[in-house]
Amino acid sequence: MPVASPVAATPQQLSSVKYNSEGLVPAIVQEKSTGQVLMMAWMNQDTLLETLQSGRTVFWSRSRKERWRKGDSSGDRQWVRAAYYDCDGDTVLLVVEQEGAGACHTGNHSCFYRRFGAEGPAGPPGRAGSAPAAE
């Protein structure tokens, strides 16, 4: 079983994150081993802090208006291996080890499994050298 690696963010780093009018920040999740962008979801201040301190991704559901921890129902947990914030502080990036089948509730490994313009299903974008088969 993967081991949690808590991230010791400093108060200064945490205060650099800017939340929108709903108190949320978009969080991009990227797979460490492949470079694939797996999903994007939202965090509030509490769930970002919990994500960093616990080493697992925890989000805020805008539709259900509740905290949800990735993998609690599916088993497809995400273990944080590095966390970044962008130049404006209004987006965060979590680099994770993805457990189980993948990140998407559809059963796909990445939520970005549909490609504009390509006929038929195309694999999600991976790192250099592992471009989708349809390409």
Next chain:
Amino acid sequence: MPVASPVAATPQQLSSVKYNSEGLVPAIVQEKSTGQVLMMAWMNQDTLLETLQSGRTVFWSRSRKERWRKGDSSGDRQWVRAAYYDCDGDTVLLVVEQEGAGACHTGNHSCFYRRFGAEGPAGPPGRAGSAPAAE
């Protein structure tokens, strides 16, 4: 000079994209050659369509309330090589060839150049095998 590769999205694909109450969708930009997540910005229906049809990333500035095409002032253009939308249709992913110094107005290659918890500057996350030096 890089060549534009327009993406022929179908009406069905375009209608799968869901815009928020402001008419915007978050657009993640990933570098094709490295797998690095370069930036996140917002598109409206017009700039998403322009991005796909022209093969260059075009965004909507929420602060300036205007269209902006990446690289028009900096020269750091982004050439679209593949475009995806996620399971919910509420986020898009552009895989690009980044021209010039990089994606960030700070001069960094990626906007995600600041890492939570790590002392000192850390490189942006790359593909597997090219983790930040601080790791």
